[in-house]
Amino acid sequence: MTKTDTTTAAGPSQPAQPVGISRVLPEIRKPEQLARPPVVQFTAVTKTYNPGQANSYTAIRDVNFVIEDLPNKGEFVCVLGPSGCGKSTILRLVAGLEPQHPPTEGRVLVLGQPVTGPGADRGMVFQDYTSFDHRTVLENVTFGLECQHIPRKLRDELGRYWIERVGLKVKTDVDKYPHELSGGMRQRVAIARTLILKPRIILMDEPFGALDPQTRMNMQDLLVALWKEVQATVLFVTHSIEEAVFLGDRVYIMSNSPGTILRELVVQPADRPSKQMQREPKFQETVAYIRDLISELEEGRD
Numbered sequence: 001m002t003k004t005d006t007t008t009a010a011g012p013s014q015p016a017q018p019v020g021i022s023r024v025l026p027e028i029r030k031p032e033q034l035a036r037p038p039v040v041q042f043t044a045v046t047k048t049y050n051p052g053q054a055n056s057y058t059a060i061r062d063v064n065f066v067i068e069d070l071p072n073k074g075e076f077v078c079v080l081g082p083s084g085c086g087k088s089t090i091l092r093l094v095a096g097l098e099p100q101h102p103p104t105e106g107r108v109l110v111l112g113q114p115v116t117g118p119g120a121d122r123g124m125v126f127q128d129y130t131s132f133d134h135r136t137v138l139e140n141v142t143f144g145l146e147c148q149h150i151p152r153k154l155r156d157e158l159g160r161y162w163i164e165r166v167g168l169k170v171k172t173d174v175d176k177y178p179h180e181l182s183g184g185m186r187q188r189v190a191i192a193r194t195l196i197l198k199p200r201i202i203l204m205d206e207p208f209g210a211l212d213p214q215t216r217m218n219m220q221d222l223l224v225a226l227w228k229e230v231q232a233t234v235l236f237v238t239h240s241i242e243e244a245v246f247l248g249d250r251v252y253i254m255s256n257s258p259g260t261i262l263r264e265l266v267v268q269p270a271d272r273p274s275k276q277m278q279r280e281p282k283f284q285e286t287v288a289y290i291r292d293l294i295s296e297l298e299e300g301r302d
């Protein structure tokens with residue numbers, strides 16, 4: 001698949017800087033550079049926790065970005081940045097989850113409307129395993145459909161389909177409880193539970209952070225395959241530069257707290273297995289560029 005980049009990413013004068021398999025944009029993309037209304041739009045968003053109190057803390061300041069609505073594809077956007085810079089804050093603002101929602105200042109729009117709380121158009125996968133302990137794999141995967149009062153026969157049918165799609169086995173896994181699953185299997189359940197609801201926007205907060213490297217790469221390949229099928233927009237937070245460069249069509253790099261988006265990179269799509277792509281020199285060139293940028297940020301912390 002070729003990358004669709006409908007933006008005038010280079011802006012009026014400065015060209016984007018090619019680095020390995022990416023292009024570093026001279027500035028963060030603006031809404032007027034998009035061909036279509038954005039799926040997600042942050043305009044001058046600031047979040048201060050506990051405002052007016054002694055422990056008041058500004059986690060993100062003046063965050064601006066737009067995620068493009070790419071028809072029949074969806075954009076895969078990764079957010080990278082030092083610990084505590086506000087990545088989860090941004091994701092949870094899109095999800096409409098308290099206490100991150102509402103922002104202290106600025107506007108968060110999803111599909112052109114201000115976010116007022118969680119909604120069926122957005123699905124979230126967290127880092128820690130968030131399955132219900134007392135529910136089987138099938139009951140966990142179909143939980144959202146149950147909340148929507150979908151009849152049992154239909155939801156079990158859909159549940160079995162998605163259990164297979166995420167690489168679990170209907171025959172052996174449907175009746176297992178979360179404590180009987182490995183970390184990778186649990187994240188497969190979490191992904192199935194989200195995708196079954198067909199959200200337009202999938203929010204993922206370090207979903208593979210607790211997995212071993214091999215399982216992690218398998219999960220990355222799975223996610224790319226599923227994403228091509230569901231054609232949703234993905235906003236994916238990770239600490240792993242390799243993971244961001246492999247998965248992302250775009251990578252945002254955040255500054256230290258109070259976080260803001262410092263750089264936006266357009267990256268070639270993941271069209272080969274993670275293990276293979278990560279070995280290639282041009283891939284590594286992009287990774288090294290980002291690594292240097294982040295260590296400069298971390299050195300400048302104090």
Ligand SMILES: Nc1ncnc2c1ncn2[C@@H]1O[C@H](COP(=O)(O)OP(=O)(O)OP(=O)(O)O)[C@@H](O)[C@H]1O
Binds near residue numbers: 057
């Ligand atoms: N509910 C809260 N109340 C007060 N402060 C908070 C709250 N949630 C987050 N913060 C603070 O806001 C800052 C940003 O937190 P956030 O969780 O968004 O960072 P992060 O980039 O996701 O970090 P990590 O990579 O470690 O997950 C941190 O300093 C954190 O302590």
Ligand SMILES: [Mg+2]
Binds near residue numbers: 087088089205
């Ligand atoms: Mg976080």
